[in-house]
Amino acid sequence: EAGVAQSPRYKIIEKRQSVAFWCNPISGHATLYWYQQILGQGPKLLIQFQNNGVVDDSQLPKDRFSAERLKGVDSTLKIQPAKLEDSAVYLCASSSSANYGYTFGSGTRLTVV
Amino acid sequence: KNEVEQSPQNLTAQEGEFITINCSYSVGISALHWLQQHPGGGIVSLFMLSSGKKKHGRLIATINIQEKHSSLHITASHPRDSAVYICAVYDTDKLIFGTGTRLQVFP
Numbered sequence: 001e002a003g004v005a006q007s008p009r010y011k012i013i014e015k016r017q018s019v020a021f022w023c024n025p026i027s028g029h030a031t032l033y034w035y036q037q038i039l040g041q042g043p044k045l046l047i048q049f050q051n052n053g054v055v056d057d058s059q060l061p062k063d064r065f066s067a068e069r070l071k072g073v074d075s076t077l078k079i080q081p082a083k084l085e086d087s088a089v090y091l092c093a094s095s096s097s098a099n100y101g102y103t104f105g106s107g108t109r110l111t112v113v
Numbered sequence: 114k115n116e117v118e119q120s121p122q123n124l125t126a127q128e129g130e131f132i133t134i135n136c137s138y139s140v141g142i143s144a145l146h147w148l149q150q151h152p153g154g155g156i157v158s159l160f161m162l163s164s165g166k167k168k169h170g171r172l173i174a175t176i177n178i179q180e181k182h183s184s185l186h187i188t189a190s191h192p193r194d195s196a197v198y199i200c201a202v203y204d205t206d207k208l209i210f211g212t213g214t215r216l217q218v219f220p
Contacts (some may be wrong), residue, residue, distance in 0.1 A: 042117075042199060042210030043156075056207065091156060102146070102208070104156035 004105035006092050012111045018080040021108045025074070025094030029103070031055075034067055034077050035091040037107070043091055049075065082112045116140050117211040119200050125217045132187040134214045136200030139181065147174050147185050148199040150213065156199070159185070190218045 005024040013019050025032050030051050035043035046065065048056040051072040060067070064083070069075040079086055092105040117138045126132055136145070144163040150156045160167050160174040162183075167174050171190075176183040187194055195218050200211040 040212070042201070042212045044210075045207060048207075093156075102158060104148075104158070106155035 004092055004094055004103050006090075006105035006108055008108055009106065010109050010111075012113060013082055015084055015112050016081040018078065019082055019110060020076050020078045021090050021092075021110075023075045023077070023092030023105060025092070026096075026103055029094035029096050030072070031095045032069055032075050033093040033095075033102075034075070035093065037089045037091055039088070046077070046090075079110075082110075084112050086110060087112045115212070116204070116209050117200055117202055119198075119211040119214050121214060122212070123215045123217075125219065126190050128191055128218055128220050130190050130218075132190050132194075132216065132218075134185045134198050134200075134216070136183045136185070136211055137181060138183075138200075138202045138209075140202065140204045140209065142178075142181075142202040142204055144203045145176055145183050146201040146203070146208070147183070148201060150197040150199060152196075159198075187216075192218045192220050194218050 007022050011019055032049045034046040036046050037043040046060045047067045049069045052069045065079055067077045087110055089107040089109050091107045093102045095102050120135045144161055146161050147159040148156050149159050162174055162176050171188045173186040195216055197213040197215050199213045201208050
């Protein structure tokens with residue numbers, strides 16, 4: 001089966017600019033996750049979707065981050081405006097049921113300068 | 114204190130050596146995941162286990178639920194095994210990650 005697709009792979013932006021990441025999960029996977037992984041740390045969950053509804057967004061900095069999964073399939077994560085500390089790898093993952101059998105995408109490496 | 118602790122943080126080895134990475138956790142879990150992350154960010158799932166032992170090729174993962182401890186072993190290590198290995202545990206409704214163990218295997 002095809003894996004979790006993410007784009008772009010790399011992005012460099014200046015602080016205060018906006019950026020968007022895209023994720024297409026494995027077909028049929030109802031649960032989709034966005035993680036932020038800062039260099040040297042484990043991934044941190046930003047938001048979890050079940051179909052097109054939000055299950056957990058408690059660690060999403062909502063003043064600047066937003067995410068949507070309008071049709072319960074692919075998802076976008078947006079940062080507006082970006083700060084230097086947002087430099088990280090943003091990982092998307094999906095699973096067929098919540099918290100079982102995760103498959104991760106290749107990630108988007110964001111550098112904010 | 115992190116809920117999931119891994120050791121060592123960094124590990125270097127010569128090709129062919131037997132490698133062990135340890136993971137200890139402090140929360141009650143339903144399952145534990147070993148993940149491999151190569152430079153560039155992509156994460157690959159190696160094992161998910163809730164008891165006993167699993168083996169795949171040169172990789173072996175064990176878990177002791179009573180002691181809240183898991184180990185990942187690599188036999189006959191190879192330079193292509195160089196990566197970050199991450200332990201993650203399922204705690205009720207979320208996945209909690211360790212900070213990873215960076216492994217470098219030299220020829």
